[in-house]
Amino acid sequence: MKRAVARAGCALLPLLLAACQPSPGDQDPVPAARVEAALADPAKLGADVDAKTYRQRLDRRGFDPAQVVRGRELFVAHCASCHGQLAEGAPNWQKRRPDGTWPPPPLNGTAHDWHHSDQLLLRIMRDGGLSYGEFYRGAMPPMGDKLDEADRLAVLRYIQSLWSDEAWTLQQQLTRENPGN
Ligand code: HEC
Numbered sequence: 001m002k003r004a005v006a007r008a009g010c011a012l013l014p015l016l017l018a019a020c021q022p023s024p025g026d027q028d029p030v031p032a033a034r035v036e037a038a039l040a041d042p043a044k045l046g047a048d049v050d051a052k053t054y055r056q057r058l059d060r061r062g063f064d065p066a067q068v069v070r071g072r073e074l075f076v077a078h079c080a081s082c083h084g085q086l087a088e089g090a091p092n093w094q095k096r097r098p099d100g101t102w103p104p105p106p107l108n109g110t111a112h113d114w115h116h117s118d119q120l121l122l123r124i125m126r127d128g129g130l131s132y133g134e135f136y137r138g139a140m141p142p143m144g145d146k147l148d149e150a151d152r153l154a155v156l157r158y159i160q161s162l163w164s165d166e167a168w169t170l171q172q173q174l175t176r177e178n179p180g181n
Pocket of ligand 1: 075079081102116121130138147
């Protein structure tokens, strides 16, 4: 309803059209053609496997391809400026900055994202780095006001689609057995 009103407003006020463009967090489901195009070239998503292997990986993990691609689009809009276009992290991400904060780490399974449960990763996304504790100095901003719960889960699934089977299996075990970590 709200959206219909917003659309009508956009139609009536063409000059304001640009301001009325929906944010990525307010999108309808990603159209099938866009999902297919994204899955055809996993390297552009940051996955180091070929298209067939990537698709099999999503299947095996029970991931919905449309959700993963939506997560990817949200990632590009909200996370890539810090975590890198391909979730590869900042250069020297392991080195604390002089002010005590950390540079944004990779989220592609090559750092320590997969050492945390789904619950904790989702919480860091919602509440920012400080919610993890003093170790993180909070250079990661809370994103809860920009991305709702479904958005955050979509981004998590996208990130996880980049992880190796080994990292995924271990992280899922942790998610079941020790969700606080
Ligand atoms: C302004 C830069 C910035 C933006 C934007 C940002 N992050 Fe971060 N992120 C960081 C930093 C820096 C850290 C390290 C923790 C800290 O210092 O707060 C981090 C940590 C994380 C972690 C914990 C990783 C780990 O290995 O423990 C996750 C998960 C994460 N970010 C996800 C995201 C997602 C998803 C988005 C987009 C929705 C996002 N971040 C947007 C800077 C950012």
